Amino acid sequence: MGVVAVLRHVWLTRVRGTERARDVSDAVLTALAGLVLVASGLVGIWNGEPAGSPWVHAGPLAVGCLAMLGKRRHPVAALLAGVAVFAVDVALGGSVGLLLVLFDLVYSAALHAGPRAVLRLRAASWALVVLSLLVGWTATGELRITVFLGLQSFALVTTPLWWGLAVRRERELAALARARADDLRDLAELRAAEVRAEERAQMARDLHDAVAGNVSAIALHAEAALAHPAAPGGAADRERAALEAVRAAGLTSLEEMRAMILLLRADSGPLAAAPRLDRLDGLLAGARAAGLDVRLVPARPVPPLPAAVEQAAYRILQEALTNAAKHAPGGRVEVTAAVSGDRLGLRVDSEDGRRGTAVPGAGLGLLTMRERAESLGGRFAAGWSDDARSRWSVAAELPVGVPVERPVEVGR
Incomplete structure (x- = not known):
């Protein structure tokens, strides 16, 4: 079980860890599968008989797998190259390995190509189905063979195209869902910011109306007491010093209170300097x-x-x-x-x-x-x-x- 977990970790992180790595691994695995199919004799599928050595199909298979390396960045060009290689392979009798390559390239084009290219690809797929029906009927005149050729072309092109379009729609829906979730999160953050701003404004009002008013009253009463001349004497001097300390503390508290009120009111202009x-x-x-x-x-x-x-x-x-x-x-x-x-x-x-x-x-x-x-x-x-x-x-x-x-x- 531990070996399986290690192999799975290596496969997901090293072999399939990035998009480029996935493209390379897809091409390598398709090439290996195609070579196994060639060795198994699954060639000559279009004319019924292998044309010479079955390994002549290894060349088109290798070129087709190289075209798969560009299926994500250049899906249409990769598909055209795969179609050309597929035509060469058909001329040699055809092989199942090239069918795998073409299937993957059509699927990738439906998944990664632009919207206009996808529309053209859909139109081309249906045109190929219709063309195969016309060719089959014209060449044989038998309904059974005509229907069989139409089903073959449909399975070869339209099925991977439909599959790729379905995955593409799911990804687009997932992206829309993520965007909607992001919008809802941003909206919730804005609402929370509005609530915090209102709470800060309420705190600022309370500080100004209650605490700051009382501190201001203390400072004013101390200043009023200091306005009266005091008779010389030790006790009177001490009381006057105490009143001066009360007044100084009150004024300092008012200044710091104003700084806190302005800090709570973020849109109230420049803030007073913080104590240093x-x-x-x-x-x-x-x-x-x-x-x-x-x-x-x-x-x-x-x-x-x-x-x-x-x-x-x-x-x-x-x-x-x-x-x-x-x-x-x-x-x-x-x-x-x-x-x-x-x-x-x-x-x-x-x-x-x-x-x-x-x-x-x-x-x-x-x-x-x-x-x-x-x-x-x-x-x-x-x-x-x-x-x-x-x-x-x-x-x-x-x-x-x-x-x-x-x-x-x-x-x-």
Whole structure:
């Protein structure tokens, strides 16, 4: 069973793997079958007696099989050549091997020839049947012989022609079915795109009407509070600094919200620039305004990076600093951003003097940072350090990828 499977695999992939290989294998197999028929004495089928040696039919058989090699690219020319060789073979008495060649060439012409050539071929086949009937009746005057000649010509030409046309129609119907399936798939994709566009538009409207409005109100109230002069004093200065931080965060959120709304509305004109590492100084300033003691560890300048990497890095650092502000207010934070080899390393260490069992920010923040890193093929880790400083560390590695033109430097 294994040998049969191997032979079948070789036959389908090597011998019959391409159209050219199929044409060559058809010609070779027909030649072998014709030689076996010649050796069996199946010659002289038209005059009833072999004319000399039966191997004289091997020459026309070889030429006919060579004509079969062009039956796919030049079906009409191959058929005409086969008819000429068949006429020579008939003059020598005829052989069954040439009948196989002619049968294959007529079938291939019906399958591969152009529409106008097929119409002419059909007309010629019926003309041959009628001509054979007329010749038989004129030459013999016997109805039995006349009908026999008509049936012979019909079987010789019209049968392979009908077979080839049937296969051709099936292929055309299959091609139409595939084209219709492709059209239906394209239509389904268009409908799905319309549904997605409507959903994105609805999300954009919700962001604009609900979230953006509330953030705008926060920024306006903070600005109104800042408009009043404040009496000097430590508490008042701290409250004013907090209001300024609220106002700055609100304005930044509005800007990013606008970018997201425009991104959801794909036809709303140019989009706002996505956050990049060149805005890291502003991010650190916001963290300091929120009460953190932020220190950027000295690092080499960050080389040019793809926009997707810079955006993911910015968001990871932003979320890590936000978690530090929530869970370690007033604590010390060290931020590191540096490229080593083909990886961008990010690290945020926050110290608050406490080491509890609960994981700070163990919710959507950590999940979002991990998804951003892993979506680019990077790695992410967060947890308590094992040293005595009781630090909560967030670390990520992002593949640098292909550099872009804009140089970026991470400053203090």
